[in-house]
Amino acid sequence: MVRTKKVKASGKFGAGYGTNVRAKFVAVESKQRKKQKCPFCSNLTAKRKYAGIWQCKKCGKTFAGGAYYLE
Ligand SMILES: [Zn+2]
Incomplete structure (x- = not known):
């Protein structure tokens, strides 16, 4: 995993894309x-x-939610 202190995980993009x-x-x-x-x-x-698909470890349910995170 390419990771830098300043740009964190976005360091994987290398130069470009803007701050x-x-x-x-x-x-x-x-x-x-x-x-x-x-x-x-x-x-x-x-x-x-996957994007929008979430699975719970505890109750085993798979459900639709936000693409990136749940509210
Ligand atoms: Zn659950």
Whole structure:
């Protein structure tokens, strides 16, 4: 994983894309990587499977949600 202190995960893009775009990307991606709250059992066990598809480890439910993170 290419990662730098300043641009975090967006360092994988190398040079280019501009700081504003990178900052937005880092905000979305860092949130998406974290476990999200499952709407069925309220545990922080939901993981993003694909864009918009989430699966909960605890109750095993697969459900549709936000493309990048759950509210
Ligand atoms: Zn659950």
